[in-house]
Amino acid sequence: MSGFSQSDSIWVHAHGRYRRVSCGDLDWIEAERDYVRLHTPGGSFLHHETMASIEARIGATAFRRVHRSAIVRWDRASEVRRNPDGALTVITGGGAEVRVGRSYARGLLDELASRAPFAA
DSSP states (O other), X not given: OOXXXXXXXEEEEETTEEEEEEGGGOOEEEEETTEEEEEEXXXXXXXXXXXXXXXXXXXXXXXXXXXXXXXXXXXXXXXXXXXXXXXXXXXXXXXXXXXXXXXXHHHHHHHHHHHOSSOO
16 A cells, blocks of 8 residues: 555554544554554554554655654654654654654665755
8 A cells, every 4th residue: 555545544442432533633653552542633542553554554755763662754744853862753744753763874864965955
């Protein structure tokens, strides 16, 4: 799947019922052992699925893996900043600060540089 449409969703089981979480509402996703936590403007939801599986399901059009434990909604990210320790952090559309893993940093910086209209 190369991306998602607004009708794509993930059914999350919680408290004896199922809730539909639209992929269009996802802000970022983080790994929690054998689960993923789906962060949306309306709250977060624990879902039993691996990062690799959910990454394949949501596609790479609007999302970007930035850490082995984090995927962000790239088209809503508001900022990428360098921390005092040299690591990068992505600020999501919802304001969460998601640390970029070392192995993902070079690709992220290369992508940002290729999108910049001019070099500083």
